[in-house]
Amino acid sequence: LVNTWEDLQSTTLTALRDEKLLGGIVKVPVYPVGPITRAVSGLKSDLFDWLDKQPSESVIYVSFGSGGLLSYEQMTEVAWGLELSQQRFVWVVRPPTIEAADAAFFTAGKGGDDPLSYLPDGFLTRTQSLGLMVPFWAPQVDVLNHPSIGGFLSHCGWGSTLESITNGVPMIAWPLYAEQKMNATLLTEEIGVAIRSKVLPSKKVVQREEIEKMARMIIEDNDGKNGIRGRVKELKHSAEKALSKGGSSHNAFSQLEKQCKVCMERQNASAQ
Structure with a gap:
């Protein structure tokens, strides 16, 4: 899980997914799910x-x-x-x-x-x-x-x-x-x-x-x-769009969820 989004670091993310580049070292899926930041608190002073x-x-x-x-x-x-x-x-x-x-x-x-x-x-x-x-x-x-x-x-x-x-x-x-x-x-x-x-x-x-x-x-x-x-x-x-429904980070979360479900199903099948 990486706190960035596609438009912000497309070159880096492409390299992390390419087995001939950084992907050959990382060897796991990369999910850009950002930007994750602190919320505005509404303080007054x-x-x-x-x-x-x-x-x-x-x-x-x-x-x-x-x-x-x-x-x-x-x-x-x-x-x-x-x-x-x-x-x-x-x-x-x-x-x-x-x-x-x-x-x-x-x-x-x-x-x-x-x-x-x-x-x-x-x-x-x-x-x-x-x-x-x-x-x-x-x-x-x-x-x-x-x-x-x-x-x-x-x-x-x-x-x-x-x-x-x-x-x-x-x-x-x-x-x-x-x-x-x-x-x-x-x-x-x-x-x-x-x-x-x-x-x-x-x-x-x-x-x-x-x-x-x-x-x-x-x-x-x-x-x-x-x-x-x-x-x-x-x-x-771009950041707002990435986090909205159908945006790149929203889709990355969805892909992660699907991957977790597949892993759980495999574990359950092995246990049986």
């Missing part, structure tokens, strides 16, 4: 009151996942990049990692448990009309489902990726570890629903100028169906 006041598709949602942390230096560059871009944003912010390059900052006794204390001096004041900082956690599915969200600066975990696509939100790919680098390549080079920096964030600090450029690009993409915003909206509708 000051965050959504703020989002309600913003124009449609004008806000960048910034979150690096439950385990994604930035260095103090990179956190500073992200803050400056967002500020320089002059794009609206919601940033789920956490304290940075402690790295050798940041030792002087922590040795000086700065920081602590409050993630906002690590932001550049005056950042909150200068961006109070543009952005909203959310310490530690936000209801991501609800945020991505909001009509004011126009981009997602994401670590490219598969759950976040599906949540973004199924809500029609293009991404700035910011992979940090594990399979996220592979996902980022898939999203930018094959599927075409994301942009990314020239250097891997896990290898080198991405500078504020490039972050500013990507933030502007993701919101100001006006290429219609030829741009990433048009492409991600096509996939949103």
Whole structure:
């Protein structure tokens, strides 16, 4: 059972079914039954009151996942990049990692448990009309489902990726570890629903100028169906169709059900 659908990863699925390719290794049926994502909870808070006041598709949602942390230096560059871009944003912010390059900052006794204390001096004041900082956690599915969200600066975990696509939100790919680098390549080079920096964030600090450029690009993409915003909206509708009756994922579930019945009948016959 694979949490994807035919239109999203047709090349990969074809390879998994071909005995001369990946199918020769897998050697079992592959059922793409996605996208399976968390449901919108309908939460209400000051965050959504703020989002309600913003124009449609004008806000960048910034979150690096439950385990994604930035260095103090990179956190500073992200803050400056967002500020320089002059794009609206919601940033789920956490304290940075402690790295050798940041030792002087922590040795000086700065920081602590409050993630906002690590932001550049005056950042909150200068961006109070543009952005909203959310310490530690936000209801991501609800945020991505909001009509004011126009981009997602994401670590490219598969759950976040599906949540973004199924809500029609293009991404700035910011992979940090594990399979996220592979996902980022898939999203930018094959599927075409994301942009990314020239250097891997896990290898080198991405500078504020490039972050500013990507933030502007993701919101100001006006290429219609030829741009990433048009492409991600096509996939949103494709995902809905895949899960509907007669869709590819619905049919995959039906095939699995039939296969399970055949196996049970064989087991019953053997027992008799």
